[in-house]
Amino acid sequence: MIDFNNFKDKENILIQIYCGQTKDKLEKIVEVLRKKLPHAILIGSSTDGEINNSNISTLKTVISFSIFENTKIKTAYATEKDSFKNGVKLAKKLCMPDTKVIITFCNPYTTNGEEFLNGISSVNEKVIVCGGMAADNATFKQTFICSNETILSDGAVGVSLNSEELNACSAYNFNWSPIGIDHVVEKVHGNRVYQISGLKPIDFYKKYLGDYVAHALPATGIEFPLIVKKNGIPLARAVINKHDDGSLSFAGNLNEGDVVKLGFGNVEMIMSNPIQSLFKSCAVANSESFFIFSCMARRRYMPNLIDIEISPFSKVATTSGFFTYGEFYHNKKRSSNELLNQTLTVLALSEKKPKKVKGDEVKENDTRLSDYARSLQALTHLIQQSSQDYNDQSEKLEQGHKYAQNLIESQKQFLKYAIHETNTPLSVIMGNIDMYEMEFGKNKYLSNIEVAMKNLFSIYDDLSYLVKKNQVNQAVHEINLVDFVRSRIDFYTQNAIKSKATLNFSSNKEEINLNFNEIKLQRIVDNNLTNAIKYTLPNENINVKLKLHPNGECDLVFEGRSVQILDPQQIFEEYYREEESQDGFGLGLNLVKRICSEENVGIRLESGENFASFTYTFKGIEK
Numbered sequence: 001m002i003d004f005n006n007f008k009d010k011e012n013i014l015i016q017i018y019c020g021q022t023k024d025k026l027e028k029i030v031e032v033l034r035k036k037l038p039h040a041i042l043i044g045s046s047t048d049g050e051i052n053n054s055n056i057s058t059l060k061t062v063i064s065f066s067i068f069e070n071t072k073i074k075t076a077y078a079t080e081k082d083s084f085k086n087g088v089k090l091a092k093k094l095c096m097p098d099t100k101v102i103i104t105f106c107n108p109y110t111t112n113g114e115e116f117l118n119g120i121s122s123v124n125e126k127v128i129v130c131g132g133m134a135a136d137n138a139t140f141k142q143t144f145i146c147s148n149e150t151i152l153s154d155g156a157v158g159v160s161l162n163s164e165e166l167n168a169c170s171a172y173n174f175n176w177s178p179i180g181i182d183h184v185v186e187k188v189h190g191n192r193v194y195q196i197s198g199l200k201p202i203d204f205y206k207k208y209l210g211d212y213v214a215h216a217l218p219a220t221g222i223e224f225p226l227i228v229k230k231n232g233i234p235l236a237r238a239v240i241n242k243h244d245d246g247s248l249s250f251a252g253n254l255n256e257g258d259v260v261k262l263g264f265g266n267v268e269m270i271m272s273n274p275i276q277s278l279f280k281s282c283a284v285a286n287s288e289s290f291f292i293f294s295c296m297a298r299r300r301y302m303p304n305l306i307d308i309e310i311s312p313f314s315k316v317a318t319t320s321g322f323f324t325y326g327e328f329y330h331n332k333k334r335s336s337n338e339l340l341n342q343t344l345t346v347l348a349l350s351e352k353k354p355k356k357v358k359g360d361e362v363k364e365n366d367t368r369l370s371d372y373a374r375s376l377q378a379l380t381h382l383i384q385q386s387s388q389d390y391n392d393q394s395e396k397l398e399q400g401h402k403y404a405q406n407l408i409e410s411q412k413q414f415l416k417y418a419i420h421e422t423n424t425p426l427s428v429i430m431g432n433i434d435m436y437e438m439e440f441g442k443n444k445y446l447s448n449i450e451v452a453m454k455n456l457f458s459i460y461d462d463l464s465y466l467v468k469k470n471q472v473n474q475a476v477h478e479i480n481l482v483d484f485v486r487s488r489i490d491f492y493t494q495n496a497i498k499s500k501a502t503l504n505f506s507s508n509k510e511e512i513n514l515n516f517n518e519i520k521l522q523r524i525v526d527n528n529l530t531n532a533i534k535y536t537l538p539n540e541n542i543n544v545k546l547k548l549h550p551n552g553e554c555d556l557v558f559e560g561r562s563v564q565i566l567d568p569q570q571i572f573e574e575y576y577r578e579e580e581s582q583d584g585f586g587l588g589l590n591l592v593k594r595i596c597s598e599e600n601v602g603i604r605l606e607s608g609e610n611f612a613s614f615t616y617t618f619k620g621i622e623k
Contacts, residue, residue: 004037007040012071013073014041014042015037015040015064016064018063020046020060023046023144026144029061031149042146042148042149044105044146045105045131045134045157047324048296048322048325049296051310054310054319058137062322066349068166068351069351070166073160075094075147076094076157076158077090077145077147077158082115087123091124099160101128101347102120103159103161104157106134106145107156108240111156112191114252121335127160128168129328130170132345133326138296143325167348167350170346173270176266177269178227179263184259185254185258187256188255191254192249192250193248193250193254201247202242202246209221225262226261226262238251251341252326267305290319290321290349291346292313292320292345293327294343295327295340298323298342313346454494477518480513481546482509484521485505488526489505501538506543509546509548515620523591523592527591532558535612537561540561544556545559552619553617554617554621559614561610561611571605601617601618
């Protein structure tokens, strides 16, 4: 098929071999080419599909010949085990003062593509790097690459194009759209991820893509990569390896804290004219050759339509390339090289003087679409629009959530300041009441004020506890329950008298010692006493009992004749009050319930007509 006489007088020949066949086949091709054209520079890679102008093939071999008039070519290979060092070594061998482009292929299983590219950039960050990671027809077992007659299973190969007159332009089309909610990469080392949003990566893929896809990874599921934004570019990270511990290796690094989404191929965008993206960054109307390095996922995602994406290039210039396991792209704005997945990357070359072309001169792709293709377009459009609507709604909800959080935080701050400022005047009033009574004796008006003040103190203590509960000293002390309960009854005796009720206290032991937090215990006792005083019928007794049992449990009982509790299920709920006419916020018993839950204190409520009893069971009493 090849007339080698056409090349014998040419000096600068670059031959690229895109081999979808066996390593033996590549060896035979290399042997013939080196024998017929020993002065030519040769590199090659195994593939997951080959590109020959507008034709897409699999399990075949495409040989691309490029003849340069004013560009020198140099090839090299590197086999360092460290990916960064491998990039450094290859770049040092290839880079010259006038190097414009490096085309490089590497092994995807032993090479961390991102670190490899960083190694090249450390030597020369301005040079355009293109190419990609070798593929093996989705068997994920062994790839191969070559530099002249050297064929490697590991490492990297490359050629440099060195010329002041060479016009080179690289571009990419992504066309993979994020879908669904944000997920956070929580545990990762390099390109191996151990946890995403609380799940092992394999379980993450099971949850969102199903058991079959998760089981068949990495051969299946590459069409749904993780998408993360880096250096202003949306990057896809496809699975390249599955491990026994449930972790997954991706074609490219991820970092702890990266926010990612699952992605899907936007067929509507993929089938639009991809060559337009090149005209945004450089003029390619006079390009003499295109080299395309496209992700295997694009071909496998739409195998019957992929030629629609490739064919526009062949109408401008000769086009060749292959489908990779990861593509290399030079980000000119940031002078950095990026490892991409799911993308189509293009290198346009010419030794002609560039000719400026306006955007409206780009020819539209007039390929007629089948009903199948149009259905895919419509389905993709539906998914994309639904996802956009979801994202817009999520953004509004997030803004509302932040606003609500700010309101809650402001409310907390207000309550903290209000409680802090209230404490001083309350203490001053109570102190002056005591001083007045010591000097002039009891006064019915001051007694009324004192009762009201004690109610205020109880409300104040509840609010203070709720607002500052995370700052409450959690220390536990040995407390004599008998003395403690008796002292709180003494404190509220005047309130009971004012409400025409009598507080009676009894205990089956003179001393009952309990290890408990004093602040929490006071909230339990005080709230039950104040509630009993509020709701006990006039001229009735409020009985407070302590009963120590042989098993080390102690019951604290508050009982009396009172109005019937209408809804025992609601009585402990926040802001609930049996009688709206009574003072308070309806927080007291809810606070008691929280404390009892935290401290493993049992609660039992009994209620009937004109009767109510609250029993609190404390455990672990010292005998």
